[in-house]
Amino acid sequence: FKPDTSPTTRISDDSDYLKDNLKTSKLSPFIALGILSPLEAYNFWNGEDRMGSGRDQLLFREMFHACSQMKEFWLDDFGKEYDWIKIDSTKWDNFINGTTEHEDFNWAMKTLNKEGWIHHLARHLIADYLTRGKLEIHWKHGMKVFKEQLVDHDPCVNRANWMWLSGTAFSAKQRSFFH
Numbered sequence: 001f002k003p004d005t006s007p008t009t010r011i012s013d014d015s016d017y018l019k020d021n022l023k024t025s026k027l028s029p030f031i032a033l034g035i036l037s038p039l040e041a042y043n044f045w046n047g048e049d050r051m052g053s054g055r056d057q058l059l060f061r062e063m064f065h066a067c068s069q070m071k072e073f074w075l076d077d078f079g080k081e082y083d084w085i086k087i088d089s090t091k092w093d094n095f096i097n098g099t100t101e102h103e104d105f106n107w108a109m110k111t112l113n114k115e116g117w118i119h120h121l122a123r124h125l126i127a128d129y130l131t132r133g134k135l136e137i138h139w140k141h142g143m144k145v146f147k148e149q150l151v152d153h154d155p156c157v158n159r160a161n162w163m164w165l166s167g168t169a170f171s172a173k174q175r176s177f178f179h
Contacts, residue, residue, distance in 0.1 A: 026117065028152035031061070038062060057120065064160035073159070087137055095135060096145070105129050116151040127165035139166035 030036040042058050067073050094100045098109030108122035118126075123146070129135065130142045139162040146158050163169035 029117070032152040032154045032157075061154075061157055065156045067160060068156035073156075087135075087141075091135055092137075095130060100129075100134070102129065102134075112149050116149055123161065124165055127162060131162075131166035139163060139168060142166075 027036060027041060031038050031041065038058050038061060042055060045055055095109070096113075098106040098113065100106055105125055108118055108125050111122065112118045112126070127139070127142055130137050131139050143158055143162040146162075147153055147155070150158070160170065
């Protein structure tokens, strides 16, 4: 069952978001590992009212995999370049450990570090904070963090999502939650 999720729900330990988050299908690790076919999931849910955003997420996944077949997708010259050496190590450590002044972001990073999985909206929050929101660090550094942390890591989807959420590719109209 794929429940409805709301991007406007506040994410914190004392909110109902955690209860809703626990009800998500959490099928992404099975799809990423090849245990469940995206086509099988799509066919099972297609046409049912309860599928909602899950069907759309499967379609985005397939679009990202199709785009990954273009050699340009894997080139290193996407987006604004940042100098890794100039990144403030304290800000980076706060990012990694989820010890910033932003409660929602901290919850998302701590959950990622502890469980290796977070809802896609929490992933959006992390990407926004890192790239366009507060730190303005190149999206590839976030992509590496997700590669190391996510139990459902998929190289094509990870790369495409970071390009999309940083406003580098797939959409030029991204707005930051933190501005």
